Amino acid sequence: MRGLWTVLAGALALAACAPQDGPQPAVTPTSEAAGYSRDMSAADRAACEQSGGTVQRRGRMGMEQCVHRFADAGKTCSDTSQCEGKCVASAGAVSPDKPGVGQCQADDKLYGCYAELRDGKAPAAICVD
Incomplete structure (x- = not known):
């Protein structure tokens, strides 16, 4: 009997995720909707x-x-300590285990996908939107 309840609960959970018939309200979160x-x-x-x-x-x-804007924008670097902002490279252009070079970020609002270099290496990449 317990197995039946588990299957039934799973089916209900999936049904809640299924598309509903008829027109659906457009849900587009905006800054204005959040009060900004x-x-x-x-x-x-x-x-x-x-x-x-x-x-x-x-x-x-x-x-x-x-x-x-940072004064050293675009300068070649291999570590964030060499820049006013961060030393960055395109995500995928540098490796966590091989030395690489990047550029000092252009300004104090960094968006997009990038990897920050430390000691010439980029342990991880991030995307900021």
Whole structure:
């Protein structure tokens, strides 16, 4: 009897995941739905520009952000300690067990897939959206 209950519970769980008939409401989480605006306030925009930054839309949600460029952007590196930001390479371009080189990140808002180099090696890659 216990086996029957297990099978029945599994079937119910799968049924809950099955597509439903008829039109479904579009569920698209947005920053506005979460109570955030995609645009910076005038005061934040002014503070950004006063600090030497530029307002740019970044990330998957396209929110305005204050971006500061690094002076050593694009410089060849093999370790983050050689950069104002991180020493990065394209994910897959470097190996965790072989020495490699990268470039100092361009600015303080790093998005996309990349591997951070430490001692010439990239133990892992990450994707930031």
